[in-house]
């Protein structure tokens with residue numbers, strides 16, 4: 213939507229926004245995901261086509277997508293040799309693997325993609341040739357903001373479930389929420405979620421004002437993800453044995469939380485970004 217030529221944008225974006233088509237972003241490769249500048253999938257120009265060879269992995273909506281924005285190497289080594297190509301499911305030489313079995317996020321499919329002499333029309337280039345790295349990085353800001361929101365909202369759901377459960381579950385003649393230790397756990401959850409939410413809003417406001425808050429968004433993601441992991445763990449604990457059962461929502465939230473410190477750039481990569489921004 214941000215970097216493609218107008219014709220491509222008009223053709224592809226509206227059906228995706230209407231929910232009629234599915235789009236996926238394919239950056240990560242079996243050889244590595246954090247080191248984006250080192251990706252290996254190669255696209256070589258052949259007349260008015262690119263010939264693409266390589267593979268991607270862990271791609272969200274991988275088995276179901278109609279269109280894939282694929283990061284490929286069109287130039288030399290490093291970030292200056294990367295471009296983005298919009299590849300359709302039915303293009304010759306493109307195939308997808310099976311739906312991968314995951315710890316959480318079962319409502320979303322994740323798959324490997326394979327390109328074997330895949331012929332892609334040259335006008336499917338998104339942005340300028342060898343300028344793909346900047347496009348990927350600029351889109352990461354919005355993705356990381358969304359992941360921060362997803363993290364505190366996952367925590368919020370777990371907190372609300374824990375609140376309801378502990379108010380009605382009885383032990384030693386009173387409800388569990390009646391114990392001071394439980395109240396303090398719920399207070400800690402509420403405090404952390406509020407702070408994560410407010411800081412994330414601040415990042416959204418900075419983005420809305422046209423700023424590029426790389427450091428703040430990385431901090432928001434790491435903070436919210438940490439809150440999410442702590443809150444979902446405590447929620448399972450407050451549910452006792454029922455927290456370990458598949459029928460409890462907190463069991464799912466606890467498993468779903470783990471991806472948030474990995475996807476969209478890991479916690480460690482966020483810390484490296486913050487370190488650069490504060491000139492460490």
Ligand SMILES: Cc1cc2nc3c(=O)[nH]c(=O)nc-3n(C[C@H](O)[C@H](O)[C@H](O)COP(=O)(O)OP(=O)(O)OC[C@H]3O[C@@H](n4cnc5c(N)ncnc54)[C@H](O)[C@@H]3O)c2cc1C
Nearest residue numbers: 237238239240244245246270271272474475476477478480
């Ligand atoms: C469910 C799911 C959905 C995903 N969806 C997509 C998608 O739609 N599109 C897509 O392109 N990718 C997707 N990914 C991939 C995800 O972005 C990568 O898994 C992530 O970026 C990490 O890459 P990696 O798995 O290769 O880990 P690696 O890069 O191999 O890292 C392994 C460990 O080393 C650490 N590490 C690496 N470099 C450093 C460093 N410099 N300093 C300190 N520690 C370091 C990492 O933090 C991590 O802990 C998805 C992954 C999952 C699990």
